[in-house]
Amino acid sequence: MKAFRSALVxxxxxxxxxxxxxxxxxxxxxxxxKGGFATVNSFIFSxxxxxxxxxxxxxxxxxxxxAELIKSKHLPLTHILISHGHTDHFTGMDWFHREFPxxxxxxxxxxxxxxxxxxxxxxxxxxxxxxxxxxxxxxxxKSAANPNGxxxxxxxxxxxxxxxxxxxxxxLELTTDYQPAESPHATTVYSKDLNALFLxxxxxxxxxxxxGDDIDNRRIATWRxxxxxxxxxxxxxxxxxxPGHGDPTDMSLFDTTIRYIDDFxxxxxxxxxxxxxxxxxxxxxxxxxxxxxxxxxxxxxxVNAGAAK
Ligand SMILES: [Zn+2]
Numbered sequence: 184m185k186a187f188r189s190a191l192v193x194x195x196x197x198x199x200x201x202x203x204x205x206x207x208x209x210x211x212x213x214x215x216x217k218g219g220f221a222t223v224n225s226f227i228f229s230x231x232x233x234x235x236x237x238x239x240x241x242x243x244x245x246x247x248x249x250a251e252l253i254k255s256k257h258l259p260l261t262h263i264l265i266s267h268g269h270t271d272h273f274t275g276m277d278w279f280h281r282e283f284p285x286x287x288x289x290x291x292x293x294x295x296x297x298x299x300x301x302x303x304x305x306x307x308x309x310x311x312x313x314x315x316x317x318x319x320x321x322x323x324x325k326s327a328a329n330p331n332g333x334x335x336x337x338x339x340x341x342x343x344x345x346x347x348x349x350x351x352x353x354x355l356e357l358t359t360d361y362q363p364a365e366s367p368h369a370t371t372v373y374s375k376d377l378n379a380l381f382l383x384x385x386x387x388x389x390x391x392x393x394x395g396d397d398i399d400n401r402r403i404a405t406w407r408x409x410x411x412x413x414x415x416x417x418x419x420x421x422x423x424x425x426p427g428h429g430d431p432t433d434m435s436l437f438d439t440t441i442r443y444i445d446d447f448x449x450x451x452x453x454x455x456x457x458x459x460x461x462x463x464x465x466x467x468x469x470x471x472x473x474x475x476x477x478x479x480x481x482x483x484x485x486v487n488a489g490a491a492k
Contacts, residue, residue, distance in 0.1 A: 211353040211376040215431060216252060218245045222390045222428045222472050223271040225249050226381060232351025235262045237372060237381060238427070239275030243319055246275025250282050260286040261350050266383035266427065267369040268298025270306050270318065277321030277333055288339045289347070291357040294368040300324060300335040364406035365393060371413070373422070380422040385410060386436045388429030390472045392443060394481035400448065407444050410437050429472070443468070451485040460486045
């Protein structure tokens with residue numbers, strides 16, 4: 184079914200999931216929901232007793248498909264974890280808030296809650312480049328003038344610590360001490376059960392990286408530095424790596440993403456026009472998705488209009 188192109192990618196837990204039922208009943212499994220818009224991933228964690236979802240899509244119609252998939256599991260959804268403050272990861276919050284009133288929307292830091300609201304406001308004003316579709320109306324902030332708006336301060340909870348414990352057993356380890364990268368603040372998630380690292384938008388797999396908006400060369404440099412650092416932190420564990428965009432893969436994603444960043448910086452800094460930069464990036468990465476969205480607006484952000492043909 185095309186509507187549900189989610190793949191069961193339970194990593195090494197696929198086998199133990201089958202063996203489970205008894206001794207390993209609390210092992211965490213993960214299912215990837217691949218969004219049709221912006222190639223953005225959501226992740227459904229299950230321990231057989233309860234569910235947590237990480238990131239909830241860019242379009243309400245995608246969030247609705249994700250919600251139906253979650254409901255089909257007939258387990259309580261306890262948390263909606265938003266990894267960082269970009270609309271492709273949080274737009275579905277409004278739908279999830281209505282559909283799963285018992286589930287808490289959570290973030291790993293106050294800074295991420297602030298980022299989410301700030302980005303929603305930015306998008307509601309069209310976004311600097313008009314790069315993205317308008318903010319969905321349900322996410323307009325609650326205010327005196329808009330009393331039915333989304334209440335960012337009261338409906339998004341900041342987790343008190345850096346673990347998220349699943350009802351019924353198992354924990355997700357959250358890390359937020361990163362320099363600004365693809366977003367000003369971001370959360371990665373590590374699951375020991377799965378030996379899996381959920382990179383949010385530090386990593387993209389065969390999808391062009393987003394370098395639009397406020398992502399200047401300095402941010403790109405700190406992003407690259409964090410990739411080097413995260414790679415070294417996890418190298419010994421050799422986890423399955425789940426990027427924010429594109430298919431799950433392995434630790435080689437770090438080198439692939441670093442090489443992409445180096446190519447992008449080299450090409451956009453030398454390009455005489457946006458067209459030239461687009462052509463060169465597409466020639467180097469012919470099988471990458473989102474050329475007409477992520478790459479287009481990243482190039483617009485890094486090659487000035489005066490250089491356009
Ligand atoms: Zn994203």
